[in-house]
Amino acid sequence: MDSLFTPSSIAVIGASAVSGKIGNTIFTNLQNAGYKGELYPVNSRGEDICGLKTFKSVSDIDKSLDLAVIAVPRDAVLSVFKELIEAGVRSVIVVSAGFREVGREGWLLEDELAALATKHKINLLGPNCLGLINSAGGVNASFATGNPLPGSTAFFSQSGALCVAIIDWALGSGVGFSKFVSLGNKAVINEASMLEYLGNDPSTKVVLGYVENIEDGRGFMEQAVKVSMKKPVIMMKSGITPAGARAASSHTGAIAGSDQACDAAFRQSGIIRVDRLEDLFNLAKAFSCQELPHGPNLGIITNAGGPGILAADACGESNLRMPSFSSETIAELQPMLPGYASIFNPVDLLRKADADRFRQAMKVVGQDPIINSLLVIVSPSENMNLNKVAETVASCAADISKPVFCCLMGRKNSEEARKIFSAAGIPVYDFPKQAVRAMDSMYKYAIWKGRASRTFEVPDRDLDAAREVIDAALKSGHSELVEFQARDIVTAYGLPTPESDLARSGDEAVILAERLGFPVVLKIASPDISHKSDVNGVWLDLNSADEVRDAFWQITAQTQRLRPDAYIAGCLVQQMASKNAREVIIGFRRDDQFGPLLMFGLGGVYVDILKDISFRLAPLSIEDAADMVREIRSYMLLKGVRGSEPVDFDAITDVLIRMSCLADDFPEIYEAEFNPVLVSSEEALVADARMTICELTSRRKEADIIIDEDFSKEA
Known part of the structure; x- marks a missing residue:
């Protein structure tokens, strides 16, 4: 799908000179992103667009096209698509809405579009999508506001509105992306397609996804297993409640699948599932800049007792462990801390801890062979030079050959310190539980990869x-x-199975029971009765011929009275377990x-x-x-x-x-x-x-x- 993500030429059908129109936003986004290839605005009125020559139709373009973006009313999409087939286009993005998400007519139109794309081997993204962004390649073929920063995390989503919100959040948080894709209705390109491409994309280290339904479940799992062995795949699946499933159906025109099946699919294919968007990006921070831990043992260093206890509680709820330090580590920690400080796990450096005390503790705990990963909790105090502490922690982390995470409590005066941590590749979190969850996910993923x-x-x-x-x-x-x-x-x-046979009379039931040996069980035998308990159709622990004969007649008579419509074949006589x-x-x-x-x-x-x-x-x-x-x-x-x-x-x-x-x-x-x-x-x-x-x-x-x-x- 290189023609989709790194096209040498792009035509925008429905390009407009009017600010605020989707066709204008897509075209200006491509220019602002620094796209270096050939750009062809197509507009039936032939108006001048951004100083470039405008074409009235696709047929007027006399050069081959890698990618076309269709932003015209729904009823014009099919004819434009047929023109693009004649022009030999390789990939098409349809941002236009009004297809299967609105009803039968749209559904049939989308089916025809998908059939044409499949027949002519055209990559079709959408319809009803936001478009896509390749940050490193200078391609912003979307109508989103703003260009996300380059990064090593790829994100695809079934919801275009969610894409808009996440781009806005990413710009405000300084988070970058390698690829950013809105799947829309997934007429051709779906989650499996994205996994296959992003799994082989060298600029993508972590794959994130938001899905509402997965139609080709087997194909999805096949790709997910391959990709998860190479890089982490973190996904959020909505529509897990009856209300959510109904919302997903009306939103995308798709029927949400069983949540248990989806959960099993994720588990068996190595996908890390999260329930909240916050967790989606918290995990992305961790996986994109830290190596996987080699074990579950977590060391914690903190300058505040409360957050250290919260981290310990979160650890107790996870698959991680907080082991005691080695005797050598304890011996080294003892002289560098006040007598009333905790030198066990977690290490409490006390509120007045400065950068030097953090450095000493990290150097000692980080070298303990028992510890597999390290969490440093920094709680700003009145005289703390927070930026210096951040620089020290970042410098020490570079010398520790284990994953190092940071929890920085407070927001008002910590922005510069957060930038220091980010620049050093240390994931930083607001609260201890967020950090421990991320570390726990990395450990579980490491187990899955090594199985x-x-x-x-x-x-x-x-x-x-x-x-x-x-x-x-x-x-x-x-x-x-x-x-x-x-x-x-x-x-x-x-x-x-327990030895059993069908009896059609009380006497026959006795003969079978004597052959099987007492005690036995009698069960009603009727093709019309699924749940025998509804008619009291199971009698246990029958120990004599009289009990068996009596049970047979009572079971059949009662069933006939309660279910006169049911055909009764007799009773199954079964060995007692x-x-x-x-x-x-x-x-x-x-x-x-x-x-x-x-x-x-x-x-x-x-x-x-x-x-x-x-x-x-x-x-x-x-x-x-x-x-x-x-x-x-x-x-x-x-x-x-x-x-x-x-x-x-x-x-x-x-x-x-x-x-x-x-x-x-x-x-x-x-x-x-x-x-x-x-x-x-x-x-x-x-x-x-x-x-x-x-x-x-x-x-x-x-x-x-x-x-x-x-x-x-x-x-």
Whole structure:
């Protein structure tokens, strides 16, 4: 995409001599940015623009074009685009609005635009975007106010208005950018495109992004994994609440995806996710000018006790640790500080600390082999020469081969000191928690980069047997497979289940129970009943023939009374699991953007009450599956407490891997749930299963109907 970011020639269609018009702003921005290539203003009236020859149409330009910026009314965009195709343009930015974000007509027009761009291999940015800026290359092909400073951080955003606000903030804060891109409606160029380009951009050290929805989830993850191994990618995803999702839909004309799926995608591809814009740029400061730490051990030096305690609290909430200093470090600190000063971690230099005391402490603590990174907290006092302290801290940091961060309390008289820190490449923060969060993110990213490669296994399974069950259900018009139907798929995937069989009468239930051995479980078997508890359809711990016979008739009679519409096939007679077994739930739901989203948590009623669930996207590696199990808050209950044996974690991992394969093998399965899976120290048994299925064509038709309904409501 060099023709987009470093074009040798640019045409602005809709350029204007009238100040305040978008076409005028784009053109003057290009001139003010110092663009060195050929500039061609195109205006149907042929008016003089900024002293350059104006062309009435694209066809009048007799030279090849790298980039064209279209700033004309929506209904004229398509004809202009076709002219540009004839002219052989390589990249196009459409800033014009009124496309899919406003309704069906705009959606169809945008689709046609995207199809033409794809067919003719044209990079299309937008429509409905602010444009882009390449600070180092002198390209400001946007209608933003002002030119951001050059820097090593790239930023792309789905929101143009947010871009305007951030440029204004960056100019006021002295923050620079390598690239600055407004994606708009993402008709062709999307987040994945940006990641691919910026991942290979030598002028970009850190990639930042703001997204409202991600349409090509798999493509996005593929690029994110590649880029995250080379440089940090920090992103903010909005539309995480129902209200936010509705706002995202009306704002961009896109349906916001599942937040759990997005979170899993970010986690699995190494993206650092933040919830606030403040954190987005706080982390960018850290990553752009400091090396990654080699461990979690943080040393803190402060001249004020309170901020030091705040930093310690923040550290306790993070993955970082505050170890005790080595005995040699303590021995060196002791004579240089007053007797009542703290020489442990954090080191309290006391309020009257001067530049020399900061220098001595940094020299000693910075050389301690136990410490991996250093946070210096400076709280201005009445007689402190703040600029001298800043110069001293910056000078000492240059001699320390570890990441050094600074927290400078107060704003009124600290601007010059902040500039000193920035010039020395030391990230400076207003409050201790901001600094610790940034350091924690760097440590977690270092772990992710250094992790071993993922291990993927494809277990043996009988695809034909599973296909036969699914095809039969679809043919009969069923959209759900309940336990006695789904059991055949579970078995086809090599998953262990408690021994069970279907009984169609009370006497048959007794015969099966005697064969299986008491105690047994009886469960209602009906393709029309998903949740057996709704009809009291599960009876446990039945220990005799009379109990089994009585349970069969009571279950079926009660179900018939509560659900007269339901077809009752009988009761499933099942072996009773070990009393020491613990219940977990394993399932997946197919996300529209990212595909199958797997879940794991405690089963039974716990999943509804505690909502203690971990998520990952398929395909699942062995390491991902193990992480899912360890991630839930209730992990210790599975590991064993107060003398109870730990469960068989390898068996749980195996069920997760096989569920992941099932999700990838059969896109007709929209969601599936094994609940409960009974886990003990020896095995994991799938005691109950249900699946929702649908024809793939039906799902596509349903999506089209939803889109049509949305447009009808707007009309």
